[in-house]
Amino acid sequence: MNQSAKSYSPLQVALIGGAIATTAAVSVFGPAWTRCVRAALAFQDSPKAIVDQAWQVVNREYVDGKFNQQDWQATRQSLLSKDYTSREEAYTAIREALQKLGDPYTRFMDPKQYEALTNQTSGEVSGIGIRMELNEKTKRLTVVEAIENSPALKAGIKAGDEILAIDGKPTLKMKVDDASKLIRGKAGTPITLRLGRTGQNTFNLKLTRATIEVPTVRHTLKQEGNRRVGYIRLREFSAHAAEQMQRAIRDLNTKKADAYVLDLRGNPGGLLQASIEIARMWLDNGGIVKTVNRQGGSEETKANRTALTNRPLVVLVDGNSASASEILTGALKDNRRAVVVGGQTFGKALVQSVHELADGSGLAVTIAHYYTPKGTDINHKGIAPDIKVDLTEPQERQLASNPDLIGTRSDPQYARAIAVLSGGNFAQPPVNRPSSSLPLSDRANDLKF
Template identity: 60%
Template structure:
């Protein structure tokens, strides 16, 4: 789903997640988006809407009034709330933003939230799976505290310019990065498509040199994958970081390429995945499931929308799904569907427990609003909100193990990763029980 003028995005919410990777900053894009059209009532306070802050306040009120999943508004008189908000005086947009946040908090739903322009920009960049920048992931070297390139995104301007993982960025457009945070460095590097940025790069045993790179629109990778040799078997390991608008097509490519390389089974890693687009999770579930229900959503009027497999699975090879306490929303839809349809074994820790769907709206001043519009349920109809999904096989990592994987992300998806190691054992057992043959002999794929 691409964001465009007068459109809202249906998402399952991005949570701030604790990922087992070096902290990376996505150089966010600027999206041209305007508010949904809203109708104003004939209230006496309409005249006050000529004041710009009050315009935003009323836009928010109208959207919540027409879409919020709880028709009782958490037992608040929402119409009186509008009168109170519009009678107040606001010195600037920021004071209006504070009033909006206070009123939304009264709804008792942490996922219905106001997004300042920079927050809205970041969320739309995440869900679109695109950015405007040069295509690098940034990190801080723990030993030297220097700003480094964690990795250049394949086929990006940074990659084409020859930047490499581990490169130290000394300065950006002549500004030293010595005291910059990751956020500050990201802000300096990002910019409009077609403009240029000059990076001073230091590489081991080489003099520092300048690189001039033109910014471009870049598709972010949500999926990474490898074919791992495990004894005499080949295992397709797929890591899905988030459910962006490009995640499904990237997942399809991963499954097809790993199948062509004679993978005997798959491990799908959803650990740390905070969620994303509803339809992305449904599309990806259909790639693994030949039949069965995936998810159902119920809106404020009791309307029930159901999603099921469509008979177009890409593979029937054995599958294990890895989850943890930071696997949320869209991750839980996918894990729940695969588990309850007995398509995969789910391994790890109980998931986060977020069972609601949000619609994201752009407002007229560049800010945004995420409003909860429905609740979702896995095929069993179980309410997972604040409960999560229990794995088939519980394997909790100790704090020491989590720290080790965080400090050494290259160990994720290896035998040093205990949840992954357990998944390998399960794959072998699943394959033998289903086929009566050795794990190294692949099943037929579609």
């Protein structure tokens, strides 16, 4: 997961420890010492302390030691010379300072934004476990799916059920996001939904919220001509993505899939370690990724003979396949393990470490640049597919308006993948390919894209 432990400078730690002894120390050090300690403690609890903590994290970890040619020490002096009447003022000052770095990925998050990020990358939510949409015809909130092992599924909620009220609050004209905020809540707390179901009278259903693992991997076995194709779609690299991918591949292996299509289209990335673990499920040998830090030191990671299948593989990508998606795609392409089909990928080759600050806000800091196994820098360029298939605007609209067509013959990029597999024009994994790569350190668990 991301780095999330609250960190304090040595001065702050000393002050926290010293606060306990303040009363006893007065007779020894006198009123001047007491005033000094009180002033320091006031600083620790002030918005200015958050500003300084954010500056310290960037000063310590940012990938560019020249800070985009900015005088970072002078930036600190400027930040600390101001008085902040609210946390919002401090947050604005931090964001303005970070803009000088010219790096959109080094960014400040207020407590709500930081919580949203950590929830996303954890791959878990606290709620009842449904996916819902605003039905275009009825204009009502409608259940698309009840997630596996969720309170909703166990209570019998079905796709197509209309959510008419949440804890007595009518949902007519309510946005999906607003409904989600009402449904989510602390695990163990109760919630009552008013549901409408075809052929039945409306009814109330009481549920208890729980912590639910969000599905980020979906898979199915398709009969395509004489081939049994395992289709896997990976939406993001969350903390549960690797274990879900492992289950998907093993299930499709059991069902005798003799080829695979791995769909990374629209996947914005996620945790570095998840991309490494998933790459190892497809690769027995070869490099996966190399990262280079601020000092120019590099770390490399490679496959470790733990591949779950050596069957032919096609990877689908597009312009929204980014960062961790590009690490996986680059590893499979450079090792000639897969044929890459689709559009040019996004082109983000930077690694961030995420920190929680003392007041619950957060900071994502770029700490490294990464390269594909062959040493290619894809930043601002992306990965070129082996077979370029760009969707037309009408095709994009059709798939967006009818997601059930994704991963079918009505999906031009998927159809091309099947043609590649059917024609035998696919890559095979290298046999006993030597590699000088060294394992990436466990610090990868703290990194995010």
